Amino acid sequence: MTNESNKTEQQPDTIEQETVENTDEVVVEKQQAEQEVEVLSAEQEKIAELEQKLAAALAKVDEQKDSVIRAKAEVDNIRRRSAQEVEKAKKFALEKFAGEMLTVVDNLERGLATINAEDEQQKTTYDGVNLTLQGLISGLDKFGVKAVDPQDQPFNPELHQAMSMQPVEGVEANTVIAVMQKGYELNGRLIRPAMVMVSK
Template identity: 40%
Template sequence: MPQKKKQEQDKAAAVNQVPQEEEASVAEKSEPSAEEVLAESQAEAQKNWDLYLRERAELENYRKRMQREKEDLARFANENLLRDMLPILDNLERAVDHAEQDQEGGLLEGVQMTLDQFRKTLERLGVVPVAAIGETFSPDCHEAMGQLESAEHAPNTVVQEMQKGYTLNDRLLRPALVMIAKAPADSSKD
């Protein structure tokens, strides 16, 4: 009988031992090792560092963009004022043209001096005339008012300027109003 008792105790111990082994394996799975914790922490730290660097770069790009916009605002702040002054320039140029025909020395000289001073002031502020006559027509800086038949000029060449165009710091302020050349119609057709 004592052997039977011993076998029963061994069975009970074996049954108790299986759950203890399972509990130990479950405990091992639920508690990560120090190396795993360190690896996870390092990965999270690297992720946060990368995020920090991206945010810092984005902030620097924002600062640069704001600086460029501020500079552009300063460069083009007078755009509307200067656009309104261009008709005055046009009228001064017309006055000089008419005064040259009248041969009135004093009037012509005074208007010419005023016109020269006005042009220099505009140029100092960044207003520059658009090249037109003899240039190839460009819709970026010219506005075609019509076409003239011309055997002397290549097609799409500006042959007449109706009104000058101007740029402000390389930005178009007003297009030049122009007439462009076109090939003459063939008059030999019957």
Template identity: 35%
Template sequence: MAEERHEQELVDEENDSAAEETTENDAAVEDTSEMDRLKQEKDEIQNRLLRLQADYDNFRRRTVKDREADRKYRSQDLVTELVPVLDNFDRALKIEVSDDSSKGFVDGIKMVYQQLKAALEKEGVEEIPAEGEQFDPNFHQAVMQVEDENYESNVVIEELQKGYKLKDRVIRPSMVKVNQ
């Protein structure tokens, strides 16, 4: 019986050590799965951080670009309001006068008109060239088409209303008569 007890104790010890190994293996598996989960969580957080950083960089670039556009075109509203004034000056200066007092008045109007044009040019306003130019729908608005043998096809024959642009943005296209 002592021998059986001894054998039973050995079997129990083996079972205990096997159970301990299983517990250790389970703990190792749990540690590995916990590490995998933590690694995956870290990767997700890192990806979110990178996306957030990219979003911030895009926002910053867009803000800088918007500010530059605002500075570049800050006078667009004023120019849009003044273009009809330039048209009225052009019409007024086309009138022929004969007496000396009227000529002095017209000379004063010419000086004001030249000052206004110079101030607008300083801000980047330019007249869009039209007569004799190739028709460009980005700068010209065709209101009439005629057939004239003296001009090539698709060439602006006459400018009916001046067009203006502010730097590279069209404020108002030129109204033109185009050869077919």
């Protein structure tokens, strides 16, 4: 009986001990689970933070790409405009000089008109003035100065300046019937319009 009572007395102690051990294991497992959850949530926070930083960095890269593309386009535009301005400067640098030379051309042409080329005494003078005029016109032509002589052509207000209008039989209206002064262009740009008489 004593043995049985000892067994009975020992059993509750063993049960209590097992219960305590089980409880301790549950507490330890619970703590481990909480720690794992904390570690996971900390890692998730870190991942979320890194994802935000990555998104911000990618947005910054896109913004920088856009800035670089715009800057390159602006540089290309500046380069193109500069090249065009240099080209225009080369083409039209002689505009004022050519304008002054046109007065000399006009005076030589007027001088030729007053000399009688058939007269033996005036023939050498005529030839000399004509050679000078042709040399000047040839020199101007080399630098892109071209005459606008619209005789018997339709009137063009972009190239011609009408000084008067007259009715002329057998001539279509708005036709240049007389050129009072030739016009000139420098590389396609009008530097002086032709002064003309136009038919009504």
